[in-house]
Structures are given as structure tokens and as C-alpha cells.
Amino acid sequence: MCEVLIERLDHFGRGIGYINKKIVFVNNALPNELVKINIIAEHSKYYVGQVEKYLNKSTHRLKAKCPYYHICGGCNLQHLSYEDTIxxxxxxxxxxxxxxxxxxxxxxxxxxxxPYFYRNKLSVQIVDSQVGFYEENSHKLVAISNCLLAKKSIQDFLKNVWKLNIQNGSLTIRSNYNDELLIVINTKDNVTFEPNLFPNCKIVGVILNNRTIYGTSYFYERIDDFLFKVSYDAFFQVxxxxxxxxxxxxxxxxxxxxxxxxxxxxxxxxxxxxxxxxxxxxxxxxxxxxxxxxxxxxxxxxxxxxxxxxxxxxxxxxxxxxxxxxxxxxxxxxxxxxxxxxxxxxxxxxxxxxxxxxxxxxxxxxxxxxxxxxxxxxxxxxxxxxxxxxxxxxxxxxx
Ligand SMILES: C[S@@+](CC[C@H](N)C(=O)[O-])C[C@H]1O[C@@H](n2cnc3c(N)ncnc32)[C@H](O)[C@@H]1O
Missing domain, CATH: 3.40.50.150 (Vaccinia Virus protein VP39)
Incomplete structure (x- = not known):
């Protein structure tokens, strides 16, 4: 373990410090923080460290709203105020x-x-019936039941994904201006879809392995006075x-x-x-x-x-x-x-x-x-x- 003074942030929001003039990248560490770290990876030009203890915390540090923040890896800046992220x-x-x-x-x-509840599309993994995200650069699942970046309509469906009885696979949930949902499933499991199991979700289409098994394979998105048909596999800004x-x-x-x-x-x-x-x-x-x-x-x-x-x-x-x-x-x-x-x-x-x-x-x-x-x-x-x-x-x- 060693002490490092964080000097600035890198482009991924990681703290940057130095150990004997060699750069060290530390997740969840802010400028001016003095931290005790463990080195978790050593490369020829840099180290990667993990905070064991904050010896001195930044006045800019906030408590993240999301309970999964420090393990999920989907967000990187929730320990800052919105103004500081900008x-x-x-x-x-x-x-x-x-x-x-x-x-x-x-x-x-x-x-x-x-700045929260904005995403109209969320992709999750399902491993041994658990729903979540893969940890960054790994296939280790972080099980979640909510994501604060996603629209409420997506969060509502996310809590009910277990009803689909998928053991292993992946799932993308898309939501439009009207809170309608398109559910895109990829799995080798046998999936049948029963809309009555999701009474509070406005599901307009379910696509299983590129085949529509319920409703339509698209929905309509509205921005201002423009209306756009968006197919399940077409890009739309999130x-x-x-x-x-x-x-x-x-x-x-x-x-x-x-x-x-x-x-x-x-x-x-x-x-x-x-x-x-x-x-x-x-x-x-x-x-x-x-x-x-x-x-x-x-x-x-x-x-x-x-x-x-x-x-x-x-x-x-x-x-x-x-x-x-x-x-x-x-x-x-x-x-x-x-x-x-x-x-x-x-x-x-x-x-x-x-x-x-x-x-x-x-x-x-x-x-x-x-x-x-x-x-x-x-x-x-x-x-x-x-x-x-x-x-x-x-x-x-x-x-
Ligand atoms: C960032 S999105 C922009 C889409 C659109 N301009 C919008 O605002 O909704 C990039 C698009 O490029 C498409 N794309 C990716 N590679 C391409 C290529 N080599 N030639 C043409 N389109 C490509 C993707 O399918 C995607 O629809």
C-alpha cells in the first residue's frame, strides 16, 4: 500500500497521481485528495491503483445517488456535482x-x-437468471435492479425482467416519448412473452433473436414536431x-x-x-x-x-x-x-x-x-x- 496525492483527472474521470515519477490511475479519486492505494495492475509506463483509504477528501466529493455506482462502471462521475461534471x-x-x-x-x-432518468435505451446482460451489467473490461456480472440514468419507463420494466424466465442472454429495452417500450432479446433459452405479466408497462414490441414475437419491431419517436419511425436495430440518440x-x-x-x-x-x-x-x-x-x-x-x-x-x-x-x-x-x-x-x-x-x-x-x-x-x-x-x-x-x- 502507498500514499498518493491526486493531481488531476484523466479523460475517463480517473484520478492521476505519481509514484516515484511513474503515473498511477486511480478510480474514484479526485484532485487534491490524499489516498492510500493498492496497486492492482503494473505496466511498463503506468500503474493502476485502487483506493483503500481516503486520508484527505476533496471538498468537491459527493455521495453517489446510485447504490451500484462503485461496482457497476456504467457511470464515472456520480461522485461530482452536475456542475463539476460539466x-x-x-x-x-x-x-x-x-x-x-x-x-x-x-x-x-x-x-x-x-441529468438522471434521461436514457431511452438500456442494454443488460442476464447470467444464471441474474440481470445486470458486466464490470468494465470483464465478464463479471454486477447484478442490478435499477439504473438511475434510464427513463422511469425502462426502470419499471427492468424490475420485472425476471418474469421472462431468461437464464442466460442479453436484453435491450428502448422507450419512446410516449413511454412505449420495445424489448429486444438475444438468448438460446426458450422465451414466451405474456403481456399480462407486465400490466404497468406499455410494451409495443418484443423481438427475440431478430424475430418479432409480439407486436411490432419498431416504434415512433417524437422530438419537437418531428415524428420518426425507429426500428429495433436502428440508431436513435439516447x-x-x-x-x-x-x-x-x-x-x-x-x-x-x-x-x-x-x-x-x-x-x-x-x-x-x-x-x-x-x-x-x-x-x-x-x-x-x-x-x-x-x-x-x-x-x-x-x-x-x-x-x-x-x-x-x-x-x-x-x-x-x-x-x-x-x-x-x-x-x-x-x-x-x-x-x-x-x-x-x-x-x-x-x-x-x-x-x-x-x-x-x-x-x-x-x-x-x-x-x-x-x-x-x-x-x-x-x-x-x-x-x-x-x-x-x-x-x-x-x-
Ligand atoms: C452516431 S449514429 C448517427 C445516426 C443519425 N445521424 C442520428 O442522429 O440519428 C451513426 C450511424 O452510422 C451508421 N454507420 C456505421 N458505420 C457506417 C458506415 N461505414 N457507413 C454508413 N453508415 C454507417 C450506424 O448504423 C448509425 O446509424
């Missing part, structure tokens, strides 16, 4: 941009009006409160009357918003059901100037030779495919809106995009409150 995220972004030697414009921050602000930003910056490219389009949300002003929108998405949803969504929202292409961004971009005034990029965590990035760099589009859920791949891509574009606006959106994750909205203009 400060952590601001510092994290400033640090990532500075390290990449990228100029960060004046940052605007969009907070989450519901936080409807912050998504509303994301859509407002998009409305603000799509002033273009030319063509818009909506890359990584999901069920077509961003393209449909852009279509209110644009001449024509071309969406590209790799999941078939999401493209089919997009085709229905354009009708639902009376946007007939949207076309949707099924396939990978890189492949489809190679095939279409159109000019775009605005390119919207909203990729998964791994960021832009590098082939797609090169095509975008040669496109002469007047502006790029890059929405990202991983600042590391964002700056990697911005390093290249800023060779031809100026980064004019940066917004931090607190889409994933009490976790270390950050959503970014960037506006780039052709130089």
Missing part, C-alpha cells in the same frame, strides 16, 4: 484539442435538463432532452438552399431537419432497417426532397458524383472512414457539420479537415450525463 468535460475537450494542436473556438455548452438542442443547432446552421449530404444518417433525423431548407438531401446509412425507416420518415414529415442510400459511407460516396453545399457527418465512435474523408476533402462543400460522440476520433478527423476548412464553432452537448462521454457539434467553413 467542468470536467470542458477541461477534457480543451485538453484533447490542445494536445492535437488544434485551435478550439469559443466553446458553448449545452447542459442536460434531466437522450431526447439534449437531442432537441442538437436539432435546434442544426436548424440554426442549415441556411443552405443547395444540396445536403447526410452521412451516417440512421433513420434520417438530421437529413429531414436539413430538408426543411435544403434543395435536396442525400442520406447514406449502412443498416437496412434504418434506411427503410428513413424512407417512411420522409413521408411522415412531408419531406419529399430526401433520398436515402443503403451501404457504407465510403462505398456510396465513391459512386455518387453530386455537388453538396453542406455535408453533415455523424459517425459512430470510430469516426470518419479515411476514404470517405478524402472524398469530402475534395468535394468543395461550403460547410461541414461534424457531430461526434468521441472527441479523440473527432480531433483526428479535424486535423485533416482543417487543412481546407476553418473550425468556426464548437458546442459541447451533455448527451451522456454522469459518464465521461461527450457529444460535440462542430461547424466548419471552406477556407
Amino acid at each position: 467542468l470536467f468535460k470542458k477541461n477534457k475537450i480543451e485538453n484533447i484539442f490542445a494536445r492535437a494542436n488544434l485551435n478550439l473556438p469559443n466553446m458553448e455548452i449545452i447542459k442536460n435538463e434531466s 437522450n431526447p432532452y439534449v437531442t432537441k438542442h442538437l436539432f435546434s443547432l442544426l436548424k440554426q446552421y442549415i441556411t443552405t438552399t443547395g444540396n445536403v449530404l447526410d452521412l451516417y444518417s440512421g433513420v434520417g433525423t438530421l437529413g429531414i431537419i436539413a430538408a426543411q431548407k435544403a434543395h435536396h438531401v442525400y442520406s447514406i446509412e449502412i443498416i437496412k432497417n434504418a434506411i427503410l425507416d428513413n424512407l417512411e420518415n420522409k413521408k411522415l414529415n412531408k419531406c419529399y426532397n430526401v433520398d436515402a442510400f443503403l451501404g457504407s459511407a465510403e462505398k456510396i460516396l465513391n459512386k455518387i458524383s453530386l455537388e453538396f453545399e453542406t455535408i453533415i457527418i455523424d459517425p459512430p465512435r470510430k469516426g470518419l472512414d479515411q476514404q470517405a474523408l478524402n472524398i469530402i476533402l475534395n468535394s468543395q462543400a461550403k460547410q461541414i457539420i461534424y457531430i461526434s460522440c468521441d472527441p479523440m476520433t473527432l480531433v483526428r478527423d479535424l486535423k485533416k479537415l482543417t487543412l481546407k476548412y476553418n473550425l468556426e464553432k464548437y458546442y459541447l452537448l451533455d448527451m451522456f450525463s454522469y459518464t465521461y462521454h461527450v457529444e460535440s457539434f462542430c461547424l466548419l467553413k471552406l477556407k
Whole structure:
């Protein structure tokens, strides 16, 4: 055991200290705390430590609301006030941009009006009939009966998952604006679904191993005046409160009357918003059901100037030779495919809106995009409150 003074937080919310000049990462330790730790892993360049005793606690430390907080690993910042989690995220972004030697414009921050009970999707594991999450980087189950980040409608179902009699498998619960639920089950067990067993849950569909065994395989999500069909396997932003602000930003910056490219389009949300002003929108998405949803969504929202292409961004971009005034990029965590990035760099589009859920791949891509574009606006959106994750909205203009 040794004593360590925590100096700052890393990008994952872990405390950073030093033992004989070698860095040590300590979970649940805050700057200025003096902690007694056990070394639980030793690598050539760093240690990983676990707190045994707090010798001096930070004035910023709060008691986490969730009883599973210190074992579950789903949240990382519940021992801070909400304001401090925002400060952590601001510092994290400033640090990532500075390290990449990228100029960060004046940052605007969009907070989450519901920092708990916001998630509209929750995935859990079931091991030997126990429901929970895997501990980070392991297959050890932490059994839970509640998650404070999830919407109440999801929490209500979670308490009743045992009634499905699943012994081993996984389950995703999705909830929409109307608290309707889609239940997606993957298991080798024999599952039959009986809606009467869940009298207080508005279950509209149950999908077992990609086959609908009850109701529908989709539901409708509403954000402001827009209605979107969302299939069980299609992406939708997990936080409807912050998504509303994301859509407002998009409305603000799509002033273009030319063509818009909506890359990584999901069920077509961003393209449909852009279509209110644009001449024509071309969406590209790799999941078939999401493209089919997009085709229905354009009708639902009376946007007939949207076309949707099924396939990978890189492949489809190679095939279409159109000019775009605005390119919207909203990729998964791994960021832009590098082939797609090169095509975008040669496109002469007047502006790029890059929405990202991983600042590391964002700056990697911005390093290249800023060779031809100026980064004019940066917004931090607190889409994933009490976790270390950050959503970014960037506006780039052709130089
Ligand atoms: C972060 S989501 C954004 C979805 C959508 N823009 C929205 O706001 O709902 C990323 C999307 O990219 C899709 N995707 C992943 N890899 C892709 C690829 N290589 N080409 C096209 N789409 C891809 C995923 O299926 C997912 O729908």
C-alpha cells in the first residue's frame, strides 16, 4: 500500500497521481485528495491503483445517488456535482484539442435538463437468471435492479425482467416519448412473452433473436414536431432532452438552399431537419432497417426532397458524383472512414457539420479537415450525463 496525492483527472474521470515519477490511475479519486492505494495492475509506463483509504477528501466529493455506482462502471462521475461534471468535460475537450494542436473556438455548452432518468435505451446482460451489467473490461456480472440514468419507463420494466424466465442472454429495452417500450432479446433459452405479466408497462414490441414475437419491431419517436419511425436495430440518440438542442443547432446552421449530404444518417433525423431548407438531401446509412425507416420518415414529415442510400459511407460516396453545399457527418465512435474523408476533402462543400460522440476520433478527423476548412464553432452537448462521454457539434467553413 502507498500514499498518493491526486493531481488531476484523466479523460475517463480517473484520478492521476505519481509514484516515484511513474503515473498511477486511480478510480474514484479526485484532485487534491490524499489516498492510500493498492496497486492492482503494473505496466511498463503506468500503474493502476485502487483506493483503500481516503486520508484527505476533496471538498468537491459527493455521495453517489446510485447504490451500484462503485461496482457497476456504467457511470464515472456520480461522485461530482452536475456542475463539476460539466467542468470536467470542458477541461477534457480543451485538453484533447490542445494536445492535437488544434485551435478550439469559443466553446458553448449545452447542459442536460434531466441529468438522471434521461436514457431511452438500456442494454443488460442476464447470467444464471441474474440481470445486470458486466464490470468494465470483464465478464463479471454486477447484478442490478435499477439504473438511475434510464427513463422511469425502462426502470419499471427492468424490475420485472425476471418474469421472462431468461437464464442466460442479453436484453435491450428502448422507450419512446410516449413511454412505449420495445424489448429486444438475444438468448438460446426458450422465451414466451405474456403481456399480462407486465400490466404497468406499455410494451409495443418484443423481438427475440431478430424475430418479432409480439407486436411490432419498431416504434415512433417524437422530438419537437418531428415524428420518426425507429426500428429495433436502428440508431436513435439516447437522450431526447439534449437531442432537441442538437436539432435546434442544426436548424440554426442549415441556411443552405443547395444540396445536403447526410452521412451516417440512421433513420434520417438530421437529413429531414436539413430538408426543411435544403434543395435536396442525400442520406447514406449502412443498416437496412434504418434506411427503410428513413424512407417512411420522409413521408411522415412531408419531406419529399430526401433520398436515402443503403451501404457504407465510403462505398456510396465513391459512386455518387453530386455537388453538396453542406455535408453533415455523424459517425459512430470510430469516426470518419479515411476514404470517405478524402472524398469530402475534395468535394468543395461550403460547410461541414461534424457531430461526434468521441472527441479523440473527432480531433483526428479535424486535423485533416482543417487543412481546407476553418473550425468556426464548437458546442459541447451533455448527451451522456454522469459518464465521461461527450457529444460535440462542430461547424466548419471552406477556407
Ligand atoms: C452516431 S449514429 C448517427 C445516426 C443519425 N445521424 C442520428 O442522429 O440519428 C451513426 C450511424 O452510422 C451508421 N454507420 C456505421 N458505420 C457506417 C458506415 N461505414 N457507413 C454508413 N453508415 C454507417 C450506424 O448504423 C448509425 O446509424
